Amino acid sequence: DVKVTQSSRYLVKRTGEKVFLECVQDMDHENMFWYRQDPGLGLRLIYFSYDVKMKEKGDIPEGYSVSREKKERFSLILESASTNQTSMYLCASAVFGLYEQYFGPGTRLTVT
């Protein structure tokens, strides 16, 4: 079974802090994705990556950056956390060329 893990299930940070969310997958997938999930808005794509050191902006990249130094790991960075970034963050991975994505359990981030 594909396993996607995220570094924390719950995280509380203060406004202005730099926040790192880590995602690791164990199936050698080329594609990795970061989404945020908010009530009534569904899933919105923040960034995605096709390969190591490759990244592309999704629909809502403002206030976020990403890093992919190794194939299995995709990090989401909030350079200066703000309260409007309080949300559920979901990571996913997929085989290159296929649409089927496998999701991690999510990180619920609260910025106070």
Added chain:
Amino acid sequence: GDSVTQMEGPVTLSEEAFLTINCTYTATGYPSLFWYVQYPGEGLQLLLKATKADDKGSNKGFEATYRKETTSFHLEKGSVQVSDSAVYFCALGGGATNKLIFGTGTLLAVQP
């Protein structure tokens, strides 16, 4: 651009009732269609998929048929259980980027 529209929730049913969650899409070309399920406190899991017109995806008693003429992919189950209580997302995969486009999700609550 491509989009997915699914029925607003919450949907509240009694155990053993029949379930339909409507999903329609707008897309160019021939997208793949998916239903994902999110149980409380967890990430998304793939429930079923269909990759071409008239395909029927099925899993765990749930079914959905890819209807190109009505651009729909409605989710159905003949007899729901309390354990089916979750949020259900319809998603579309198309184009060269391997991204998924998600609907806003439908919360299903099944009462005993």
